[in-house]
Amino acid sequence: xxxxxxxxxxxxxxxxxxxxxxxxxxxxxxxxxxxxxxxxxxxxxxxxxxxxxxxxxxxxxxxxxxxxxxxxxxxxxxxxxxxxxxxxxxxxxxxxxxxxxxxxxxxxxxxxxxx
Amino acid sequence: xxxxxxxxxxxxxxxxxxxxxxxxxxxxxxxxxxxxxxxxxxxxxxxxxxxxxxxxxxxxxxxxxxxxxxxxxxxxxxxxxxxxxxxxxxxxxxxxxxxxxxxxxxxxxx
Numbered sequence: 001x002x003x004x005x006x007x008x009x010x011x012x013x014x015x016x017x018x019x020x021x022x023x024x025x026x027x028x029x030x031x032x033x034x035x036x037x038x039x040x041x042x043x044x045x046x047x048x049x050x051x052x053x054x055x056x057x058x059x060x061x062x063x064x065x066x067x068x069x070x071x072x073x074x075x076x077x078x079x080x081x082x083x084x085x086x087x088x089x090x091x092x093x094x095x096x097x098x099x100x101x102x103x104x105x106x107x108x109x110x111x112x113x114x115x
Numbered sequence: 116x117x118x119x120x121x122x123x124x125x126x127x128x129x130x131x132x133x134x135x136x137x138x139x140x141x142x143x144x145x146x147x148x149x150x151x152x153x154x155x156x157x158x159x160x161x162x163x164x165x166x167x168x169x170x171x172x173x174x175x176x177x178x179x180x181x182x183x184x185x186x187x188x189x190x191x192x193x194x195x196x197x198x199x200x201x202x203x204x205x206x207x208x209x210x211x212x213x214x215x216x217x218x219x220x221x222x223x224x225x
Contacts, residue, residue, distance in 0.1 A: 004158075033212060043159065043215040056212055091158050095210070102210055103149070106158030 002027070004094050004107035005074075012113045019079040019086070021110045025094030031055075032075040033104060034067060037089040049075060082114045119203045124220040127197075133190040135219050137203030140184040145208045148179060150188050152199040153218075159202070162188065193223045 005024040013019050025032050034046040036059075048056040049069035060067070064082075069075040079086055089111050093104035120138040127133040139148060149164040163170055163177045165186070170177045176189040190197055202218040 035213075035215075042217055043153070043213075045212040045214065048212055059212070089156065093158075093213075097210070103161035103164065104213060106160065108158050109156075 004092055004105050006090075006092050006107035006110050008110060009108060010111045010113070012115065013082050014115050015083055016081050019082050019112055019114075021077040021079075021090050021092075021112070023075040023077070023092030023094075023107060025075070025092075026096075026105055029094035029096050029105070031095045031097065031102075032069050033093045033095075034075075034077050035091045035093065037091065037109075039088065043091065046077075079112075082112075084114050087112055087114045119205055119216055121201075121203055121216065121219045123217065124222070126222050126224060127190075127193045129195060129223055129225050130192055133188075133193040133197065133221060133223070135188040135190075135201050135203075135221065136185065137188070138185045139203070139205050142183050142205055143207075146205045147208065148177065148183075148186050149204045149206050149213070150175070150177065151202045151204065151213070151215075153202070154196075154199040159215075162201075164206075193221075195223050195225065197221065198223045 007022050030051050032049045035043045037043045045059040047060050047067045064080045066078045089109045091109045093106045095102040095104045147164050147166050150162040151159045153159045163175050165177045179186045200218040200220050202215050204213050
């Protein structure tokens with residue numbers, strides 16, 4: 001059973017471009033979470049999605065950031081008009097359900113560098 | 116979700132037990148204690164979780180005090196590969212997002 005897959009592992013964008021980060025959850029997992037880790041800082045929750053639904057987006061910046069988890073295919077975190085402050089590691093995690101006892105399995109992360 | 120307090124850093128000699136404490140004095144009855152670790156910029160890794168009973172798995176043991184206001188993660192025989200930042204997180208029984216604090220940076224030394 002393959003783990004959580006994220007691609008690309010490294011992404012370089014110039015200011016003003018769009019960044020698309022992909023996350024394929026573990027097989028059988030229908031819950032996806034995105035976290036961001038700024039340089040020298042801790043992990044911060046961004047958004048929690050279930051298939052075709054956003055459950056909790058309390059950690060998402062109000063502008064330029066969006067996330068989706070379609071019925072088919074990976075979850076996508078989209079950052080429009082990137083700025084240098086978006087440079088960070090973005091981690092995706094998945095779980096089979098939301099209930100107690102369900103640990104989250106994390107992917108290796110996407111390192112975004114904005115020039 | 117309840118807030119947790121952990122020491123910023125700890126050292127441990129290779130082969131010895133590493134005991135990582137966590138205070139969660141405001142924990143409520145439906146909240147679990149979870150432990151994750153992050154090894155040098157990799158994705159966080161789940162270690163163990165518990166509600167009120169002590170728990171053990173192949174990685175670690177979790178000791179929760181009777182009043183549930185604190186817990187200790189025990190790595191019985193620490194190796195160099197256990198050097199990481201360890202996070203103690205309180206999660207309610209609805210699951211959902213994880214709120215990471217600063218964690219404890221554990222350094223296992225030869």
